Amino acid sequence: MKFTINRKYLSDKLTIVSRAISMYSPLPALSGIWIEVMKDKIQLTGSDSTISIQSTIYPDEINHLHIEQTGSIIVESKYLQEIVRKMDFDTIEFELMDTTLLRISNKQGVFHLNGIESNAYPELDFYQPKTEFKLSKNQLRTIVTQTAFACSDKDSRPVLTGINFKAIDTQLFCSATDTYRLARKIVQLEQPMDFNITISQKSLGDVVKSLEGEENDVDIFVDNKKVQFVFDDTLYQTNLLDGAFPDVERIIPKEFISFYQSDSTELARAIDRTNFIRKDKVHLIRLECAAKEVHLKTRSSEIGDSNEILMSAIYNGEDLTITCNGTYMLDAIKALNGERVEIDFTGVLKPFRLTNPEDQSVLMIVVPVRSFD
């Protein structure tokens, strides 16, 4: 193995591939990046055996890749990344000294990194699932930003730690719920599809972090075992989450008895201000809605209380007092990302819906709590 390459370009690819690598891998080879140099390309592979990322580099005008000799090795990801990130000069050279020693050099100096023979790398199956669809990079980013926060962070029901993608005809329903709240985004597909899969939000977060710019779509391949995201010569694959995702359509209320609307920033800031008033570590807020005035209140016998008028609020309907987790409400308002927020109520202790009046593709549901008394 011997090649030269643009330092910055390689550094970016190493960052992407290393996202699959776990520091706590029981298999030493999996704490490394597998570098495979072929005649016409280099393949970088990182994996924790559930998630695998493969980035292929073909010689071009930007990466200035020049391959002199083929070969392969596995080297510790964190050391390799640190060297490539911190070296000076644009071009660096890689050379295999023997099967377990990698030489990295430039005009300035030389590094030798101990590695592992490439045949120690576990066999990864990169077969391509048959069902294929496309999303733009921005669509994928928006889905994750607007739903991932509502995933469960508890391992007791693993399927709830993921975002559910359910294709019905040309509509893709993307949902996340921890059973106390729900976030749902609808995206239009180019052609009719039919699948129902749940992908870990951690994986989706990694994919989104690895997307560069806005050009080129992301090709997505799914079957009932795994999903592959293919973009910019990078292949990201992860196993699907097992288990049936709840039928969220059932929980989404369709009829409402009263309606709140206000400036999003005002409501978000007011909730955030009371964030320290907690009871058993939970931040509970109470909205007292009346046609005349809407109040946001909090109370904790230990810390104190607060009472604010939401000046920009408009409320239509019978007087209503609702208590809920302020953090859930705040997350939902931020994810709706609108100038104004609408809250539609179905009753005192019943789930309510938050929407952005200017974007009907996304909605949030929050389940209230009895009260903070």
Place this chain on the structure above:
Amino acid sequence: MKFTINRKYLSDKLTIVSRAISMYSPLPALSGIWIEVMKDKIQLTGSDSTISIQSTIYPDEINHLHIEQTGSIIVESKYLQEIVRKMDFDTIEFELMDTTLLRISNKQGVFHLNGIESNAYPELDFYQPKTEFKLSKNQLRTIVTQTAFACSDKDSRPVLTGINFKAIDTQLFCSATDTYRLARKIVQLEQPMDFNITISQKSLGDVVKSLEGEENDVDIFVDNKKVQFVFDDTLYQTNLLDGAFPDVERIIPKEFISFYQSDSTELARAIDRTNFIRKDKVHLIRLECAAKEVHLKTRSSEIGDSNEILMSAIYNGEDLTITCNGTYMLDAIKALNGERVEIDFTGVLKPFRLTNPEDQSVLMIVVPVRSFD
């Protein structure tokens, strides 16, 4: 107690005073800020009983303080800070509802915070020590930046966790050492003084963080028990560290056998690049100095090795190889803050001196180690 004040102004003062407050105080009153409203001023006090900070606010055009009624209370520092930081509008009002309930309000809304009666606050002695001198804010900042990093982080010899200030005539010698390295800065005093005190680097860091702008000097008062820093209507006092600070003059070499000089950034970047090559968690580097070339090398049997030529280095003297802790060397180069760095050697295993050729007021000493073999 009743007063109105500019929100941002009060928020900055609360940040300063809260630096003395420890989250782990055994005395509930000490986790609070003591607000004392007098006829013509407000005093905010925070303390962990070793360090005490008192900020006085006199009504002026900037703080718009308007006092209606005197009184005092102790309220939990973190809650008070969060409310004042997050409230909207410029002016907020404070009012004592009873001896243990504080009302904070503005046009938008009302907070009530549970507090503690002010007579629960421990008596703090703010007497002013007799010995007085002045430093400009920039002088004090520079002393801390150029020496604090060399303090010990171990509690086995408490005096080494501080910066020693030794006044001899009109020179103030500021030194820090963990016995493996030394940083020393000399500052000129306005008049002859005579004292030898050691102040915890944590306290000095807090003082420096609390200094705003460059105007006005810091008045410093010392005796053999404590030190007081007085600036911008804030009084910061802390107990001195007990124990005799080592006589550092004895360790500072005066005669040298060879001399290295190079670009600081080049040397710092080269050392930083090898930071991951550690042996038993210690980052050892070797400088191989010869008139022709200077090499920076590292080696760890587990990870690998490196070898770099320091292109900008000039070396005068017999060939010399020295091994030392790379982190110590890097800290020293950064603190010298010069474009070039000079290293003067006294022998293979003897302490060496680092200086900035353009600033003779500061020097660093590093003790080498035997080798990394």
